[in-house]
Amino acid sequence: MKELVVSKIREGTVIDHINAGKALLVLKILGIDAGTNLTVSMAMNVPSSKMGKKDILKVEGMYISEEKLNKIALISPNATINLVRDYEIERKFKVRPPEVVEGVLKCPNLMCVSNAEREPVRSIFYVKIEENEVSARCHYCGRKIKDLANHII
Ligand SMILES: Nc1ncnc2c1ncn2[C@@H]1O[C@H](COP(=O)(O)OP(=O)(O)OP(=O)(O)O)[C@@H](O)[C@H]1O
């Protein structure tokens, strides 16, 4: 029998295969903080046959927008989204980082035109996935960034 790390939800979303330790960042992307009324369960650093260790988030009654899914994909490219209805998984899909993201990442290069004080332009980054890690390159100045979580606007 398969073991459930945390209890079942009736309706909502299970985000599975989150990179170990990143669940708190995913919560941040979802806008879930101490003031939330949502029923949320979180498991961090649980054993996974596919990933060694992983995090899982289960949110009752919440479905995630495309925009937020794209952000989650940037910090956890192997995350699986499971849509739950009547306690069963109705639909399952993997997140997929977009090849280009606009207005999502902030360039760390202070001289970059995307950070110009007078007329900043919307940031554009080209995304690259290697193994389990995502990196991105600034369209304007060429700066390459890793640990995208630290650069999400
Ligand atoms: N009703 C539910 N409420 C909460 N979590 C659930 C529910 N049903 C399944 N899950 C969880 O959703 C995830 C995916 O479930 P599934 O049964 O598809 O497992 P799996 O076969 O291991 O999937 P995968 O191949 O994606 O790893 C698991 O973490 C499971 O514990």
Ligand SMILES: [Mg+2]
């Ligand atoms: Mg599994």
Ligand SMILES: [Zn+2]
């Ligand atoms: Zn730049």
